[in-house]
Amino acid sequence: MGDEKRRPGPERAFTDAQVVTVALELLDEGGAEAVSIRRIAARIGVAPNAIYTYFPDKAALLRAVVDRLIGESDTAVLGRAETAWRDRLRTVALDIRGALLAHPGSAALLMGSPIDGPNSLALGEAMLGLLADAGLAPDDAARASYAIIVYVLGAIALEAAEVDQTAAVPSEEERITERRATFAAVPAEHFPLSAASAEVMARYIGTEQFTWGLDRLLDGFERLALGR
Amino acid sequence: MGDEKRRPGPERAFTDAQVVTVALELLDEGGAEAVSIRRIAARIGVAPNAIYTYFPDKAALLRAVVDRLIGESDTAVLGRAETAWRDRLRTVALDIRGALLAHPGSAALLMGSPIDGPNSLALGEAMLGLLADAGLAPDDAARASYAIIVYVLGAIALEAAEVDQTAAVPSEEERITERRATFAAVPAEHFPLSAASAEVMARYIGTEQFTWGLDRLLDGFERLALGR
């Protein structure tokens, strides 16, 4: 691990970590489409193609950004065995949701590149341990772990799809208010059930809906663990 | 509804439906990034900016494409009351998954624009009716409906993220084989649980995993419907 500074050539003017940091800044300021090689380079103070010294192409850069995002959320609670497994899972799921929703446009990145960086692996490992604690057989634990990731990322992606990525993130309450206006226009004669559920549908993109669905999934796991 | 041909100006040389069709062709041939205004216009045989007569910007165009995709899957089975609600839901979920996975890159579009077109509304309405049949209270039915959409779209998005969008879609078995190679490289000393579950993890992107998670979610709904 100690191979510092042994190659020839001039000193590096910046680092790959710095590139990822700047990419995240741009993501926060202007959404996913504001993350461009040229803009990153300009902010670092370097020619655009200098970036290619560190990443083979833009896709690789975005993969690194995704892994940084995953690593940002605090997953330590997953291993804390003194807390009930259900609470630990809920906490981490909410934590990840919060971390990702704080960066508008992060969902677009998540869905655009495979999630297989080191931080993602560590998260998966922690969840496997937790689900084993919950009483699931190893294979079931793995399947359950992926189902949770699917649910969490799906929820975030759908929430993020509605946010204007070029502006600041509105609060949850603001976003719900806007949706209420949308669903008020649903024609009751064609879609009676939807019209009657307009209020609940407006709240689809809220924390309660998120935990409601998560709890149903966890109920399903529990039934499996108890053998019915 | 009968306002055909009353405005001045020359006849339209093409239709918005045609634009969506061509966009889908390009999506199938070259993935999401092949869908460009200029390419669509070229294929129709028209100047690029002529597209702006029909759509205010590219985002609106993509929204129309998304709704077309949703409408492509056969949701008629949702209303067939003689089949058990669980089977109906499973069938439709699998159908949607199939329809979307047939178009590589469609997931990227789905996650990039809100899903509120007419076809999406119709799908939601059908699911509300079905979940009411299952014995859920109206509010719970709405929440359950969204939870399912979250799960289905999340699963598809994660599967699509791994596919090279510029080539033809590989078969499920091919994709799993590729993942097996990836997870064989997981270091067992750092991630023992993950390494032990490598085979299941390789199969995350398969039909069985998809239905496994869906069944857990449906189990959770059932528990709610039975009042425990």
Added chain:
DNA sequence: TCTATTTCTGTACGGTGTTCAGTGATGCCA
């Protein structure tokens, strides 16, 4: 000291979404 290697720059290519100012065709109204 020489040489191989590495980092970064300048330049360029082919693409993108979108805007703006025309140009001609059309239906409506006086």
Added chain:
DNA sequence: TGGCATCACTGAACACCGTACAGAAATAGA
């Protein structure tokens, strides 16, 4: 019937984008 407002589309341009290629400067090891 003539005029006119309205519409569909074109040509040209702008400001970007990712990235390939060639070269210059700097450094480490021989």
